[in-house]
Amino acid sequence: MRYSQLFPKTKRDAPKDAVAANHKLLVRGGYIDQLMAGSWTLLPLGWRVVAKITQIIREEMNATGAQEMLMPLLHPKEVWEETGRWESAAEVMYQLDNFGLAFTHEEVVLDLVRKHLESYLDLPIKIYHFSTKFRNEARATGGILRGREFLMKDLYSLHASEEDFWKYYEEVKQAYLKIFKRVGLDVIVTEAAGGVFTGNHTHEFQVAASSGEDVIYVDPKTGTGINKEIFAGEEKDYKKVQAIEVGNIFSFGTYYSEKMGVDFTDKDGTKKPVWFGSYGIGQTRLMGAIVEIFHDDKGIIWPGSVAPFKYHLVGLNGKGEDVYKKLGDDVLFDDRDVSAGEKFADADLLGCPIRLVVSDKTGDKIEAKRRDSEAIKLIDIASLLD
């Protein structure tokens, strides 16, 4: 990608009211653009980051045997009335006369499954999708961390037995740990309340960050946390940390299945309700959380796995064209006729992992510098392509 053709360009100033690092840097870098409070366009750069996050999640979900699909966002009132959530979740759900906008998909999944589920032989079912969620947030805040509309992966699993359910629940927990590790985050598995979703406790995946809106108590011995909302221990025995919730997993037991009549014929010939759980990761929030963790005063420092481009090639003195053509697709080439300083500043702001410079000074070599280091080395094109 040539920078000269990239839409849009970087900005020198952050939005005047922006406080959160992700808000300032993602907007300045041209990753996201605000339509209104809690509503963001993912610009070409931001979309590339989200696509990389999505692909990592997809790989790990598929590895658990889950199948990707896509469900609608406009839901009939009826299915939500079956579980009572048309009323109980009215505050978070955007509702029209006979429809509601998706803020989650439990009801739709259960309606889907009951039409196709007959026997224990059909179970387990593990299905997921990536889609927009609408939430009528009383207060959208923190840049892209809490929006009224955002992207999320939600996985749903249905099982013939409690034992099989918990086995898979644990498998998803491990998959989540892999996902967060792959995107560069250290997460704290945290016990929490289920809110509108369930009376049971749930597991959240929290990332320590001073800008986080959650408070959790971390047990120094196990490294696991308990959300402030259900914490009942002695404060002195725990470490209190602020954190961003980047994922969560829920067990519903047979509660919703019974309400919606989602049952199957078991081995013994009797009808039983399915065991049901759901598992979410917000891709857009995850992008914001990554920026909260990985940035300095100059800009973003993307982990390699989610960076929009691996290389940011700076051409000076009209050079760089040859190197650009050899590097393939994973490179952003700053081909503008502007000062070196401006190009370096933009490279720091955009935060690609490796900055390459080709100039009069580098001769037939290429200068390489990691975004997270000051060390510079000269290499030749052949070893770079290796």
Place this chain on the structure above:
RNA sequence: CGGGGUGUAGGUCAUCGGUAGACCGCUCGGUUCGGGUCCGAGAGGCAGUGGGUUCAAUUCCCGCCACCCCGACCA
């Protein structure tokens, strides 16, 4: 939803009871070319919106709207 703050050029901000100015960005010309170079010229604004006070309102007062922050709330 309660409290606070802010709305002036594309962006960030000054100004001020007498119909607006800087910097950045943009366009043009020159200059420069390893950390947002420098010089010159130019384009660009119904001062969020509705009302009130006044000879006169961007400025003072009130309503509304929007955004940001704190709280409440919250997959």
